[in-house]
Amino acid sequence: MIKPEGAAIPAEGTQNGANPTGTQTLTRGLAVMHAVAGGARDLMEIAAVVGTTRSTTHRLASCLVQERYLRFSLTTGYGLGPKLIELGFQAREEVSLSVVARPYLELLAEQTSDTIHLAIRDADDVLYLDKISGKKGLEMRSRIGHRMPIATTGVGKALMLGMSEDGWKELYGKRSFATTVDSAKLFKKGSWNAFLEHMQQYAQGGYSFDLEDNEPSIRCVAAPIRDASHRIVAAISVSSTIPYMPYKRMQALIPIVKQTAAAISQELGAAR
Structure with a gap:
């Protein structure tokens, strides 16, 4: 029998059943x-x-x-x-994304002890709505209200997953390229094919990585948040430095981050 969760439906013929009130x-x-x-x-x-x-x-x-x-x-x-x-x-207009997401971000921070971000797209940038600093004594330049080029961050690439390849290429062209040696090894300036290959992999898996694209020695695992229309409206990420975020750990974090993003998405009306 389908009924509102936690509600009992009185059967016909029970007390007050023939003439239900209130x-x-x-x-x-x-x-x-x-x-x-x-x-x-x-x-x-x-x-x-x-x-x-x-x-x-x-x-x-x-x-x-x-x-x-x-x-x-x-x-x-x-x-x-x-x-x-x-x-x-x-109801959707009245829902504050930051308020809805905060308990899930806190739980994710407790699980990982790493820095947690919540961000949305703002034109060609990501806008950070919330941040929980990690417990490992690391400080990142991101902060609430800060903007960064969308194609250089893990949360930004997660926000891009629902776009076409042409959209990816346009935003890739607007990204700023890090000048550090480590970053250059990952994405040399003009390496659109490498970026496209990674984005195709991310889109298929429903997650994204930041492999020092935005900040030297910083890596993160991100996943998109969707609303009731299945549109990507935000993204979350878990970030740390290379010693705490080897590639093997990044792989292990994918399902955890995706589960957290899915839980927030359900709060926004997305289907299970």
Whole structure:
């Protein structure tokens, strides 16, 4: 039986069941919407899921249609209504990404003891919304409110994963190239093919790396955050220096970072 999580739906014939009021009516109304969301399209199907009589189901469904929480068509039956879309967009606007993500970032920081970043795209840059410093005594130049070229950072490349190769190339052309010897070994100036190869690998795996592209001796593992439309809206990363972030550890961190990003995405309405 589909029902709102944690809510009990009184069966027909139980006390107050034939004429539900207050909380029971609300619970059943929510159950009707959940049933429709689950694929029930006519009164018989909805009644079977909710556990109410046809007349009670019709009364609840009619009220929800009138209030635009459901819609009804003679050809397709019941469906979710425009009021839910309006409320969904309003809820999304009211959600603060930093507030929603913070508990997950703190947990990730506790798990790794490394520096944690949360960032969004701002034109051709990444904008850092949050940062939790690591416990290893390292200090990085990133800070909340700071911007960096998007194609030079791990979080930036994670934000780019949903783009086309042409989009990657455009942003790659705007990146600043580090002049250190270590960075030059990884991405020599003009090495678009190497950058493309890495981005293709990242896009397939749903993560990205920063291999000293942005700051000498700093490496990170990043993953994108998506909203209900599956659009990439932010990214998170775990960063540290090479002694604490060998390539083998970076590989081991991929599922942990992706799981954290997925948990935040679910808070923003993304499907499991």
